[in-house]
Amino acid sequence: MKIRKLLVLGAGQMGAGIAQVCAQAGYEVLLYDISEKNFEKGIREIKRNLTRQVEKQRISEEEKKAVMAKIQKSATLNDAAGVDMVIEAVVENMNTKREIFAQLDEIAQDHTILASNTSSLPITEIAAATDRPEKVIGMHFMNPVPAMKLVEIIRGLATSDDVYKRVEDITKSIGKVPVEVSDFPGFVSNRILMPMINEAIYALYEGIATKEAIDEVMKLGMNHPMGPIQLADFIGLDTCLSVMEILHEGFGDDKYRPCPLLRKYVKAGWVGKKAGRGFYIYG
Helix, strand or coil, rough: CCCCEEEEEECCCCHHHHHHHHCCCCEEEECCCCCCCHHHHHHHHHHHHHHHHCCCCCCHHHHHHHHCCCCCEEEHHHHHCCCCCCEECCCHHHHHHHHHHHHHHHHCCCCEEECCCCCCCCEEEEHCCCCCHEEEEEEEEEECCCCEEEEEECCCCCCCHHHHHHHHHHHHHHHEEEECCCCCCCHHHHHHHHHHHHHHHHHHHHCCCHHHHHHHHHHHHCCCCCCCHHHHHHCCCHHHHHHHHHHHHHHHCCHHHCCCCHHHHHHHHCCHHCEEECCEECC
16 A cells, blocks of 8 residues: 555654655655644754755745645644554653554554654564554664665564565655664664764763863764764763663673763753753853
8 A cells, every 4th residue: 555644753853854854755744742842843943954955945945835734733643543654753762652552553544554763672572562563663764864864674573574665665765775674772873873972981981081082083083974972962862871771781781881971961961962961062
């Protein structure tokens, strides 16, 4: 069955970005968030992104209006009954995701694909909350979604070949590059990235160098566009800690033990750019 209409759950940075790229590709999109404030913020972010594209002459003002018209507000999860696919992009918490997927399983039509944008949680465990594990799959978009090409597609233990192929086709249709990844903690991207960030924070914690020096080493010596400590602030230190805890628990290996300094900053509420302060201070 051809996918024409999608429901995106969560209007935060990731959900809003997913809604935008899907609408730009011609899909009808319903955007849901439990918080009216978050929904309005997400819509403002989409408008800002599209306005920048107009200013750079990548799209016209008419095209911007057409994209915005394809994104409609969803006020209830019951709207899942009228879509062909759901992409969940809510908080990175297994209990929350399982609860949502169990509800979606009850509401959505039999053909509807249920996808999660989780960055590290097991798709098989999320799928087990439903009676359609063959139709549950992971779609891990990169941040910021409109700019980043990669989407990790994660098969759960029961995900069908047909569902994988359809999700792969959708990913290509929205201008992204799909990469198939097995269902292991952190997948590929965060299994490699987060330990590097964690090690950079250890280097700061142990007084080996300042945060500025650590970031310069990686930018100038390794040709990274952004240093690991600055990148951690951009991702969100709470997210970094969550992923490291999932890796540590999932593999039982102390090489994934989160740095105590990372825990301290999260407990202080200094979780990065979104909070105005992380390892760096933002105006």
